[in-house]
Amino acid sequence: MRRSSLLTVGCYALWLSLTAFGAVACAADAPGTNVIAIKAGKLVDVDAGRVLQNQVIVIDGERIVAVGAAASTAIPVGAKLIDLSGATVLPGLIDAHTHLTANPHEHGYAGLGTSDIRAALYGVRAARDTLNAGFTMVRNVGAEGFGDIALRDAINDGDTPGPRMLVSGYAIGILGGHCDNNLLPPEYHYVGAGVADGPWAARSKVREMAKYGADVIKICATGGVLSKGDDAGAQQYTLEEMQAIADEAHKLGRKVAAHAHGTSGIKDAIRAGIDSIEHASLIDDEGIRMAREKGTYLVMDIYDDDYILGEGEKAGILRESLEKERKLGQLQRDNFRKALAGGDRMAFGTDAGVYPHGDNAKQFYYMVKYGMTPMQAIQSATINAADLLGWKDRVGSIKAGKYADIIAVHDDAIQDVTALTKVAFVMKGGVVVKADAMR
Numbered sequence: 001m002r003r004s005s006l007l008t009v010g011c012y013a014l015w016l017s018l019t020a021f022g023a024v025a026c027a028a029d030a031p032g033t034n035v036i037a038i039k040a041g042k043l044v045d046v047d048a049g050r051v052l053q054n055q056v057i058v059i060d061g062e063r064i065v066a067v068g069a070a071a072s073t074a075i076p077v078g079a080k081l082i083d084l085s086g087a088t089v090l091p092g093l094i095d096a097h098t099h100l101t102a103n104p105h106e107h108g109y110a111g112l113g114t115s116d117i118r119a120a121l122y123g124v125r126a127a128r129d130t131l132n133a134g135f136t137m138v139r140n141v142g143a144e145g146f147g148d149i150a151l152r153d154a155i156n157d158g159d160t161p162g163p164r165m166l167v168s169g170y171a172i173g174i175l176g177g178h179c180d181n182n183l184l185p186p187e188y189h190y191v192g193a194g195v196a197d198g199p200w201a202a203r204s205k206v207r208e209m210a211k212y213g214a215d216v217i218k219i220c221a222t223g224g225v226l227s228k229g230d231d232a233g234a235q236q237y238t239l240e241e242m243q244a245i246a247d248e249a250h251k252l253g254r255k256v257a258a259h260a261h262g263t264s265g266i267k268d269a270i271r272a273g274i275d276s277i278e279h280a281s282l283i284d285d286e287g288i289r290m291a292r293e294k295g296t297y298l299v300m301d302i303y304d305d306d307y308i309l310g311e312g313e314k315a316g317i318l319r320e321s322l323e324k325e326r327k328l329g330q331l332q333r334d335n336f337r338k339a340l341a342g343g344d345r346m347a348f349g350t351d352a353g354v355y356p357h358g359d360n361a362k363q364f365y366y367m368v369k370y371g372m373t374p375m376q377a378i379q380s381a382t383i384n385a386a387d388l389l390g391w392k393d394r395v396g397s398i399k400a401g402k403y404a405d406i407i408a409v410h411d412d413a414i415q416d417v418t419a420l421t422k423v424a425f426v427m428k429g430g431v432v433v434k435a436d437a438m439r
Contacts, residue, residue, distance in 0.1 A: 034061045035079040036430060038406065039070065040089035044414065046382045046397050049375050051414055054085070059404040062429035066400055082432070084408045084425065090378065091397050092136025092163075092405030092428065093420070094385035095360050097257075097278055097299050097349025100126040100140055100165075101147040104307075104356050107226060109183055110316030116145025123151045127162025129358035132434050134423030136405040137164040137385075137395055139349070141218040141257050141278065142171035142179075144193075149213040161433060164405075166215040166389055170194030171259070172205045172245065173220030177236040178227040178259060199244035202237075206248040216389075217249040221258040221274075222265035225308070225324045226317065226354070232324050233262035233282050242272035255390065257299070261328060263287060270296050276388055278349065280339065281332035288342040297388045299349035300336045302370065303363035305329030307355035337371040347388040348381035361420040374417040404430040 036059040043055040056073040058066040066073060075081070101123035106114060114122075123143075130138060140148040152165035172194045173179025180192040196205035206217055221237050223230035230236075237245075242258070249256045255275040260266045263282045270277065270290045276297040277283070283291070283298070291298060308317060308325045340346065348367075350360050367377040386396025395403055408425035426434040 034430065035059065035076050036082060036404075037075040037079040038082045038089070039085045040087070040408075041085040042088040042412065043067075043398060044088065044090045044375075044378060046091060046375075046379050047399070049379065051088075055089075057089070057398060057404075057406065059430045062403055062431075064398060064400050064402055064404050067398055087408040087410055087425065088413050088419070089398070089406060089408045090413065090420075091382045092395065092407055092426070093134050093361070093381045094137045094139075094348065094389065094396065095130070095135050095350055095352060095381070096139045096276070096297075096347045096385045096388055097301060097351050098130070098138040098140050098357075098360075099142055099351070099353030100130065100138065100151060100162075100357065101143045102126075102353030104353055105315050107312065107316040107354075108228075108318045108321070112183060116147055119144055120147035120150050123147055124154070124160050124162075126353070126357035127151060127155060127160065127165075129356075130352065130360065131161055131163050131428065132423075132426060133358040133360055134407040134409075134420065134426055135163050135360050136407070136426070136428045137389070137391070138166075138352075139216060139257070139385075139389055140165055140167045141216065141259075142168055142194075144170070146170070146212055152215075153213075163428070164395070164403075166391075167213070168216050168218040168257070169209045169212055169214040170205075171218040171220060172196055172202065172209070173259075174236045176229070177220055178222070178224035178230060179220035180227075182228040182230070197241075199241050202241050202245050203248040206245055206252065206254075210249075210252045210254060215254065217245065217254050217256045219245055219256060219258050219274075221260040221269045222262035224259060224261065225328060226321050228318060228320065231262075232328055235262055235265035235268065237265070237268075239268040239272060242269055242274060246273040246275075255388075261332075270294055276347065279332065279351075281328045281335065283335050283339060285338075285342075288339050288344055291339070291344045292342060295345060297345045297347045297384070298339055299347050299388075300332060300339070301349055301351040301354075301363070302333050302336050302366045304351050304354050305333070311355075333366065333370050336367075340371045340376075345384065345388075346380050347385040348377075349385075359421075361423070364417040364420050368417050374414050377417055378413065378420075403428075 038057040148167035155162040258269040261281040411419035424436040
């Protein structure tokens, strides 16, 4: 379904939910009529860190053309009106660490029977659930069979609903490391498609990912929690290898995200010029200082611990992985607080795919519990994440010229950030994709 059809469907959906936020009126769908005006009772201005009252957002096509006080902002004649005057309106949220083609109910050996094609088809549902949860953009950092690239292209072509996606293809790492698959015995001679040992092999693997459509490069600097046979804190890629990857990726116009739990791997990734550190569980004071001085983003998935320890065994997570998580989970949360206090830049990322897709916003509660204000947590998933992704000129705030990626919740998310787990209205690129009824 292409964009014009989606807009009509979205308007019709609004008619079916007249009680959602108040009056909703759609002008006749005359050719060329793409103007929408949203009345926002409370609008979260993430750039200024404040909440504005009684605002109007004017949208033409997929872009915002004007934002201002209702008393002084004219609504164009014939515009479709959406009344969110009883709601809190925010920019579409961004998750900078997802795995949309991963099934959270098939970890460990349970996932060996899933083909790359089946995983990509699973991603179709995950993309829809993620968008309906209010996340209008994601950075997908690791997928088998280039499934995330296929999913991104299907969404961009209008074949299936989903968030905007920046994707990495295969995650790159050492033989036997976190980015390899270590579940099969040696007689299968299986090596993961992202494996590359040595600086030049690593450069070549970056070029391969770029060739087949990757927007971003994902590497494994250290061991991981959910991989078999490695130590999550142990460094895997050397400084020389990471420097080669960062240099090659940056020459090709791609940023690099480094999976890194361990202290030395985190610091060598920062030294190498990696753009973001994922997880950062065992970051120390020196690493916090280095990240601040270099402007390296930290993307710390501090919700996962609850899901892994509560549901992981049923989902097939290995016993050794559960034990790793018991050792790391609370340390990561404590270090999140230290990194925040140390002034590090933080972007919202959840490792969706470890837990069910669509539950992304559950992490906001933990970010506030471990030191952020609700506004800071929201900024991490809007302007900060947009900056990390290199899309700050297009997404991340409700400003003229940016995509009309807009969500709304019934309650005040600045008073209670858990309101973001109950997103009732979602617009992506000027198209309404969700408009729930009032409770």
